[in-house]
Amino acid sequence: MFLLGVSAIFGYAGAQDVSKANVVTDSKIRNIDGVAAVVNTGYVTRKEIDDRIAALKKQGATLPDDGSLRKMILERLIIEKIQLQNAEQEGIVVTNKELDKIIADIADKNKISVAEFKAKVIASGSTFEKYRQLLRDDVILSRYREREVEGKIKISDAEIDNFISERTRAMNGGGVQRSAPAAKGEPEEIDVAQIFIPIDSSAGVGSQAEAKKKADQLLRDAKGDVDFLQLGAMAAKENPKIKFQDLGYRTPDRLPQLFYEAIRNTGGGQVANIVVKSPAGYHVLKVLDRRAVVTGTNPQPQATPQETSSAAPQNILITQTMARHILLRNRAGLNDQDAERRLAGYRDQVRAKTADFGELAKKFSEDGSASNGGNLGWMGPGDLVPEFEQAMNRLQIGEVSNPVKTEFGWHLIQVLERREAQLTVEKQRQFARAAIRERKFEQAYQDWLRELRDTATVKILNVDDAAASAPR
Incomplete structure (x- = not known):
């Protein structure tokens, strides 16, 4: 739990305020703590890259050894600096008062005092002042992204109607409506669906092998006589980590390069x-569909009246869960440690079959x-x-x-049954x-990052050397 709070120490390299610095020559810039790149009026140092790599190694991540890692991390730092x-x-801005409240909340979630939290930060090898700055940057980045991307996403009623119609056709075996393909050499758009099996960067070889085995099995199933949408839904139901x-x-150009290379010659429906x-x-x-790029506006395909009428609410299923819980509410006289200990005792009784959960x-x-x-x-x-639902x-x-x-207190949860249920209209x-x-957010976010990078003034000087190395 504590690592979730302290990860911000390594999650973002602190922005350095150089707005008042004079313009200097490249040779002088190279001597400022080993500058890797100049970004507008700021810069990214080689030490910042080193710190990111050290943090990844500490987490046990498997890192590429082809020399690409430093370039990838530099690009990430450049984007963060621009933001x-x-x-x-x-x-x-994030005021000191706001920052104090955020730190207090992190300490509370880790069930320690602020003083204890501060001591743990220092024991991790950082200064508390640096931690505060990194955390401040983290919050600013989140607020900026939310305002610039998520707050500008618009969804029309027509888009919702079309989504429901497409999913209804797919779940009824009709598949997704095919579009006119692009002529040879003409620009096209590709509709791709994925089943994603995540792996923890610190997972051992055995865990990664299990994930690969599951992915291979899903690929074999997907090539058989099975609906891809239903296959993905079932996999996610069996393992909530699968998406x-x-x-x-x-x-x-808007698809991940790895994806495009894999489906470059794959036809619609394959x-x-x-x-x-x-x-x-x-x-x-x-590949659900491939179609010619529509110039000018890019409307969503409109559902016909017949298709719209077939999109009845009962045609989209969701997984419902029947569960029961024991709740100990947040209140004076009951601290987190006592509540957790009491519920752990009830849990052990139920698991040992010496008590009934309902009673x-x-x-x-x-x-x-x-x-x-x-x-x-x-x-x-x-x-x-969310905390209750995820558990x-x-x-x-x-x-x-x-x-x-959760925000209501401490819970002990038992699942009784699951079923597929029909969604109401609402x-x-x-x-x-x-x-x-x-x-839309994923596409808008990637477009936004690309625009930020393209409009910034960036000069890369030396990314290959570590901070301790002599500049080239």
């Missing part, structure tokens, strides 16, 4: 021949479900707070969780809106 500079110009995603129509390996994990890809909930749960043995009824995606989704039927903390549209927003 921080632009955010400053836009007046986005299914439709990337939407993108021109080749699965890529190989599993794609990226630093994040394994990707099973299917314990009736006696000790502190919410309205207590009289019903803690039963919450059938719950779908988004019905519960619940990881449980098998009959399994009891470890104590889970829930169906909420689901569609969220899926479209996720798709």
Whole structure:
């Protein structure tokens, strides 16, 4: 838990304020702590690159040995530097009072005092002042991205209607509507879906092999007589870490290069021949459609009245979970340690079959479900707070969780049953809106980063040498 809070120490290299510095020659710049690149009025040092690499090694990440790592990290630092500079110009700031509150919240989530947290930061090899600056930068970056990208995404009712129609056709076996293909040599857009099996950068060889084995099995299944959408949904149901995603129509330059190389010669409705390996994990890809680029406006294909009428709410299914819980509310006289210890005791009794979960909930749960043995009824995606839902989704039927903390207090959770259920009209549209927003955000975010990089003044000086090496 603590590492989640302290990771910000290594997550972002601190922006250095050089706005008041005079313009100097390249030879002088090279001597400022080993500058790797000049970015507008600031710079990225070779030591910042070294720090990122050291942090990755400390986390046990598998790093490439072909010399590309330093260049990749430099590009990431350049983008972060540009964002921080632009955010400053836009007046986005984090006051000391706000920063103190954020640090206090981090310490509280780690169940330690601020003084103890500060001591742990220093023990990790950093100064607390540096940690504060890195954390401040992190928050500024998040706020800037949210304002510049997420806040500008617009979703129309027509897009929602089309999304529902397409998913209904796919789930009924009709597949996604095919478009007119691009003529040879003409620009095109490709609609790609993926099933993503993540791997932890610090995972051992065995875990990575298991992920690869799962990806290979999904690829074999995808090539068989099975609906890709349903295959992805089932894989995600079995393992919540696995994600299914439709990337939407993108021109080749907007697709990850690894993806495009894998599906370059793959036709619409076909699965890529190989599993794609990226630093994040394994990707099973299917080309849903290829079409000619529409010049001018780029409207979504409109559903016909017949297709729209077939998009009845019952045609989109979601996984619902019936669970029960024991809640100990946040209150004076009950600290986190005591609440967690009490719930762990109840958990051990249930696992040892010396007590019934429902009876314990009736006696000790502190919410309205207590009289019903803690039963919450059938719950779908988004019905519960994220911390509770994530913990619940990881449980098998009959399994009891470890104590889970949310804004309401501490919970012990047991899953009773799962089922596929039909979305109501309102829930169906909420689901569609969220899926479209996720798709649009990824594309808009990548476009935004590309624009930031293209409009900045960047001069790369020396990325290959470590900070301790002599400049070239």
